[in-house]
Amino acid sequence: MRDRTFVLGVVLATFFLVLLNLPSSVSSSLRGFFRGGMATYQGGVTRLLSRVHKTSSVVGNIGDVIKERDQLVKETVILRAQLRSFDGVARENKELRELLDFKKRLNLQAVACEVIARDDGYGWWQTIRLDKGIDDGIAADMPVMTLEGLVGRVIEAGAQTCDVLLISDRAFKVSVRFEEDGSFGILQGGGVSLYGDHSCGVLFRPAPSRVDYVRKDLEIKAGEWVVTSGFGGVFPAGLVVGRVVRMSLDETGLYQVAEVAPAADMARLQQVLVVTGP
Amino acid sequence: MTFAVMIFLLLGGGLLQSLIPATALLGLAKPPFLMAVSLYYALAHPRGTAVMAAILAGVIQDSMSLLPVGYSALCFVIFGVFLAETREKLFGDSLFTVAVLGASLGALTTLGLYLMLSLNSLADSIPFWWVALKMGGTALLGLGVAPLVWWLAAMLERHVGLTYAGER
Numbered sequence: 127m128r129d130r131t132f133v134l135g136v137v138l139a140t141f142f143l144v145l146l147n148l149p150s151s152v153s154s155s156l157r158g159f160f161r162g163g164m165a166t167y168q169g170g171v172t173r174l175l176s177r178v179h180k181t182s183s184v185v186g187n188i189g190d191v192i193k194e195r196d197q198l199v200k201e202t203v204i205l206r207a208q209l210r211s212f213d214g215v216a217r218e219n220k221e222l223r224e225l226l227d228f229k230k231r232l233n234l235q236a237v238a239c240e241v242i243a244r245d246d247g248y249g250w251w252q253t254i255r256l257d258k259g260i261d262d263g264i265a266a267d268m269p270v271m272t273l274e275g276l277v278g279r280v281i282e283a284g285a286q287t288c289d290v291l292l293i294s295d296r297a298f299k300v301s302v303r304f305e306e307d308g309s310f311g312i313l314q315g316g317g318v319s320l321y322g323d324h325s326c327g328v329l330f331r332p333a334p335s336r337v338d339y340v341r342k343d344l345e346i347k348a349g350e351w352v353v354t355s356g357f358g359g360v361f362p363a364g365l366v367v368g369r370v371v372r373m374s375l376d377e378t379g380l381y382q383v384a385e386v387a388p389a390a391d392m393a394r395l396q397q398v399l400v401v402t403g404p
Numbered sequence: 405m406t407f408a409v410m411i412f413l414l415l416g417g418g419l420l421q422s423l424i425p426a427t428a429l430l431g432l433a434k435p436p437f438l439m440a441v442s443l444y445y446a447l448a449h450p451r452g453t454a455v456m457a458a459i460l461a462g463v464i465q466d467s468m469s470l471l472p473v474g475y476s477a478l479c480f481v482i483f484g485v486f487l488a489e490t491r492e493k494l495f496g497d498s499l500f501t502v503a504v505l506g507a508s509l510g511a512l513t514t515l516g517l518y519l520m521l522s523l524n525s526l527a528d529s530i531p532f533w534w535v536a537l538k539m540g541g542t543a544l545l546g547l548g549v550a551p552l553v554w555w556l557a558a559m560l561e562r563h564v565g566l567t568y569a570g571e572r
Contacts, residue, residue: 138455138481145463145474153473160418160467167419243422246477247468248517249432249538250530253460255422280471289470296529317534 158284161255163388165287169242169257176396234362236271236399237262242287244395252295252318252332254395259284267360269401275356275389276365279397288400293367294318294332294392301357302337302367304379304384306350313338313352313367313386332392334371334385342382352386362404405564406449410457413441413557418464430541431534436469436510438465438485439480440553442500445503446484456485467551469515483509493533499551506550510542 148156239256246253246374258264260283268280270290279300280293286333298315340346350370356363372385417437426432438461445457462477487505518535521527527535 134451134455134485138485141459142478142481143475145477146472148473156463156473157467164415164419164422166467168423171419171423245422245426245432245434246470247418247422247434247465248471248514249426249526250517250521251470252432253470291470296531301478312570318432320537361452 130336132252154282154284157282161284161287165242165255165257168255169240172242178310222269234401235403236401237264239264239288239398239400241395241398248291250290251297252315252392253281254278254290254292254398256288256290256400256402257286257400259286259288261285263402264288264400265402269354269361270398271365271401272390274391275368276361277388277390277392277395280400288396292332292392293335293388300361300367301355302352302386303355303363304306304344304350304370305353307344307346309341309344309346310355310357311340311384313337316385332388334387335368337384337386338376338381340373340382340384342375342380344382346370346382346384348372352384362401376403387391405566406453406561409557409560409564409566410422410441410445410453410460410543413553413560414438414457414460414464417441417553418460418468421465422468423431429555430544431536431538433514433541433545435514435545435549436506436542437549437553438462438476439509439513440506440550441557442484443487443502443509443550444554444557446487447497447502447505448554451485451488454484454488455481456561471521472526475517475520476513478520479513481556482516483512495561499554502554503551506546506548507543509540509550510546514539514542 155327158317237258239258239262241254242257243255244253245251247341254277256270257265264283266283270279272322276293278290278295278298280288281291282289293300293313293315294317295315296317300313301310302313303310313335314337316335319333348370352365352367352370354361354363354365366389368386368388370384371387374383374385375381376383407523417440421434421437424435426434442458442461446454449457458480459477462475462480463473465471465476466473514535518527518530521530
């Protein structure tokens with residue numbers, strides 16, 4: 127009995143020595159095997175739940191839906207009027223972009239993806255899983271966004287799925303620029319807020335991200351837009367990240383800290399765009 | 405048939421674990437279905453089967469998350485072997501025991517994973533208060549999930565004509 131236990135111990139120790147030191151290609155294949163197998167079911171269940179949620183919401187809030195429709199009609203009229211007034215601005219903007227050769231950078235190629243799961247399997251990082259991967263031209267480090275703004279970056283891509291680290295995760299960092307002021311900084315995800323009425327919600331709302339080491343003499347106001355700076359090579363310049371919600375002095379009193387609320391609604395991500403190229 | 409049931413439970417558990425959203429108040433802890441399956445095999449099956457279930461549960465959990473492959477498997481195997489060795493001396497077979505073990509192992513697995521991540525500098529951005537919250541969250545969820553999985557697994561095994569160790 128003791129011999130068998132010893133043999134089992136040696137076999138397990140050897141097995142884990144190999145498993146924990148697998149080459150990244152083998153490790154990725156192993157992950158891909160399980161993820162690929164699960165992706166179909168994850169997508170199916172997510173779509174089913176989404177339909178159930180939408181149906182129950184419509185049935186439960188029929189009055190709100192009618193109000194919302196009326197509101198949308200009003201907004202459409204206003205937006206159409208605004209659109210006409212923006213035509214001139216858009217023309218001018220286009221000329222300027224051509225002049226400055228920005229057009230190439232702002233015309234981004236993107237792949238539309240559906241969110242099939244939230245959070246990694248154990249909840250250590252704030253991630254989402256998308257229904258497209260390497261087969262669709264997606265690779266690690268590609269930016270992910272919605273029409274509202276930056277959502278995160280692809281951290282790992284399999285053949286048919288990919289995982290995205292959200293900008294709200296503490297491990298996420300991106301070089302940003304305050305749009306009006308023009309100064310730069312490094313934005314770091316703020317994690318999850320435990321306070322407020324959303325903390326009990328099943329889908330979390332993120333705590334504001336932070337931009338540390340902002341010079342004390344800069345006058346950055348709440349509401350100012352924060353965009354990617356383009357430094358670092360991962361994110362193209364000009365992608366909307368969020369808005370400044372609060373400025374304060376850091377513990378040393380030597381620098382300011384900007385709290386930035388993500389522009390994209392991180393709790394309701396369903397469709398996103400992966401920027402695959404310029 | 406034991407292996408087929410194990411695969412079914414592991415894949416079902418993995419799917420549920422990845423799909424059920426986490427809540428901030430529990431440190432974004434996920435319901436530990438895979439750990440509960442591993443716990444069931446550690447308490448109710450021979451040691452070899454328990455080790456196999458622990459390895460598969462760990463590899464599936466790591467594959468579904470961003471954890472390096474092998475971290476969860478190592479935690480599950482250590483706890484699985486310990487329980488398989490001590491179950492007859494220390495532990496009974498009631499759902500209450502399973503619930504307590506589910507809670508304890510949930511917290512310990514989270515701590516074990518954090519220590520391994522820290523050793524490899526992968527947890528630098530994760531503050532310890534968050535880990536403590538997550539440990540509590542996993543323990544709470546393990547308290548509910550472990551007996552549920554135990555009951556489901558035992559029922560499934562009985563249904564396909566298998567008997568687990570507690571009934572032999």
